[in-house]
Amino acid sequence: MEILIIGIIIVVLLQFNHIIDASKFAKDNRMYFNLLKEKDYEFYVKARYGDGVDIEKLFMSRIRLALIVLVFVFFIFISSINVINIAFSFLIAFFVYKLQYMQLKSYYKAHLHEIDSLLPYYLKSLEILIQHYTVPVALGKSIETAPDIFKSGLKTLIAKINAGDSSIDPYMDFAKEYPVRDSMRMMRLLYRLGLGANENKHQQLVAFSRSVSVLQNKSREMKYKNRLEKMEGQTMVMLVVTGGGAMVLMLISIFLMMGSM
Numbered sequence: 059m060e061i062l063i064i065g066i067i068i069v070v071l072l073q074f075n076h077i078i079d080a081s082k083f084a085k086d087n088r089m090y091f092n093l094l095k096e097k098d099y100e101f102y103v104k105a106r107y108g109d110g111v112d113i114e115k116l117f118m119s120r121i122r123l124a125l126i127v128l129v130f131v132f133f134i135f136i137s138s139i140n141v142i143n144i145a146f147s148f149l150i151a152f153f154v155y156k157l158q159y160m161q162l163k164s165y166y167k168a169h170l171h172e173i174d175s176l177l178p179y180y181l182k183s184l185e186i187l188i189q190h191y192t193v194p195v196a197l198g199k200s201i202e203t204a205p206d207i208f209k210s211g212l213k214t215l216i217a218k219i220n221a222g223d224s225s226i227d228p229y230m231d232f233a234k235e236y237p238v239r240d241s242m243r244m245m246r247l248l249y250r251l252g253l254g255a256n257e258n259k260h261q262q263l264v265a266f267s268r269s270v271s272v273l274q275n276k277s278r279e280m281k282y283k284n285r286l287e288k289m290e291g292q293t294m295v296m297l298v299v300t301g302g303g304a305m306v307l308m309l310i311s312i313f314l315m316m317g318s319m
Contacts, residue, residue, distance in 0.1 A: 091117075091118075091121050092117075099113075099117070100210075101235065102162035102163055102166050103116060103162060104209075105165075105210070106165050106166070108206045109206070109210060116158075120158050120159075121155070124155035127150060127154045128148065128151035131146070131147040131150050132147050135147065169207075173207060173208075173236050174238040176208070177208075177238060178270060178273035178274040179274070180200070180204055180205060181244060181270045181273065182270050184196055184197070184248075185266060185270055188263060189263065192252065193248060193249075194216065194219050194220075197212060201213060201216070211232050211236060212232070214228075214231070214232070215229065215232045226245075226249045229245040229246070229249045230246075233245040239273075239276070240273055243269070247262075247265065248266070250262060251263065251266055
């Protein structure tokens with residue numbers, strides 16, 4: 059413990075006097091640290107914080123924290139340094155580095171039901187735009203009013219289409235980013251709607267509209283079901299608490315009666 063305290067004091071003093079600078083070290087070696095960045099890290103960050111977040115700044119804070127933890131753990135084992143302790147130090151630092159990513163991923167998975175409920179209403183607004191514009195143009199115009207969680211995926215989708223990718227892949231990639239109920243089927247319908255000739259557009263738009271309405275009804279049913287389950291759970295808790303309280307009072311009364319005899 060004494061070694062750890064001394065080590066912390068030394069690191070703080072060195073940092074304060076700019077003899078060592080974790081931030082500068084991280085910035086100078088940013089190119090190498092970026093190799094550690096997960097492929098879907100930016101997506102999870104935008105899903106959690108929106109498009110306004112500074113992803114690079116957030117990522118470098120992960121690096122700095124991991125480096126600081128690595129130094130501290132080294133000081134803990136400085137009196138008995140060996141290969142195992144060195145490996146253990148790097149393992150702890152790597153866990154600290156991965157912790158933020160795991161939290162972001164857990165947040166996204168926990169909020170998939172929110173995406174599930176938002177998708178039908180976004181598709182409904184998109185349907186209105188498609189009545190006046192082509193599918194790619196309607197997608198581009200929908201970004202401004204789309205839910206924040208969809209904006210990053212929509213920008214990527216539009217960028218791929220504008221780059222000349224006329225296949226279904228950009229649509230499927232969007233569906234894979236938001237793997238909720240019927241997202242794959244709806245994006246296929248949207249792709250076919252974009253390919254359809256003007257004479258067939260009305261029929262395809264009607265089919266798309268029906269599918270969106272079905273999704274909205276399912277979303278409402280799920281919302282009401284979740285609300286009902288929540289109310290039933292609260293009622294059950296109240297019944298258990300009330301019943302438990304009544305039993306405790308009954309037992310106390312019995313003990314008091316037995317004590318008075």
